[in-house]
Amino acid sequence: MQSDKSARIRGSGIREYDYLIVGGGAAGLSLAYHISREPRLAGKRVLLLEPEAKDQNDRTWSFWTNAPMPFDEIVAHEWQQLAFRSPEFEQVFPLSNYRYKMIRGLDFYRFVRAALADNPQFTWVQAKVKTLDNVAHRARARTTMGEFRAQYAFDSRPPIW
Numbered sequence: 001m002q003s004d005k006s007a008r009i010r011g012s013g014i015r016e017y018d019y020l021i022v023g024g025g026a027a028g029l030s031l032a033y034h035i036s037r038e039p040r041l042a043g044k045r046v047l048l049l050e051p052e053a054k055d056q057n058d059r060t061w062s063f064w065t066n067a068p069m070p071f072d073e074i075v076a077h078e079w080q081q082l083a084f085r086s087p088e089f090e091q092v093f094p095l096s097n098y099r100y101k102m103i104r105g106l107d108f109y110r111f112v113r114a115a116l117a118d119n120p121q122f123t124w125v126q127a128k129v130k131t132l133d134n135v136a137h138r139a140r141a142r143t144t145m146g147e148f149r150a151q152y153a154f155d156s157r158p159p160i161w
Contacts, residue, residue: 016149017047020139022129023156024050026061026105029112031154033070036119045121047148049141051128057106066097074107129157 019035021028032048035041060076079100083092116122127145132155134140139153 015047015146016045016138017123018044018151019046020141020148020150020153021046021048021156022132022141022153024048024052024054024109024124025156026108027156028154029108031156032122033112033115036116036122037070042121046123047150048122048124049127049129049143049148050124051126051144053126054109055106057104059105060102061105061108062100062102064098064100066099071103071108071111072101074103074111075101076104076107077102 021032028048028050032046035044035046079095081092081094082100084090113124116124125143125145125148127143129141129143131142132139132153135149138149138151141148141150141153
């Protein structure tokens with residue numbers, strides 16, 4: 001990924017992109033990864049806004065699957081059976097075609113960053129988003145690093161209640 005210097009800058013200093021992804025966790029980075037693999041989106045400029053460096057193993061993700069997936073090479077552990085235990089009963093069940101897989105956060109962050117590193121359509125800005133709203137048929141993000149606009153925005157931050 002490149003620095004923010006590649007963005008188209010309008011006279012007001014606002015940087016514009018085609019897609020804006022707020023949040024560099026599982027949802028945001030998964031979306032970025034899949035955009036990078038979609039030939040129909042190859043010319044689109046994508047901005048990822050994330051306030052943290054994501055350089056620590058801050059979480060894990062576990063999920064069920066019955067087919068190969070793009071992140072299989074970073075699966076840290078996989079279960080092919082499950083055990084049910086209670087005071088009166090105990091049994092181990094094979095999962096047949098299904099697997100329960102676990103990915104470490106840091107492995108995922110590194111994998112996606114490496115996949116996007118040489119792709120000029122992606123820009124990563126480490127900044128906290130103060131506001132994200134719609135203006136003149138565009139999404140506008142006001143951040144600690146300035147203002148950014150895009151045709152479409154995806155906000156993966158958890159809701160604030």
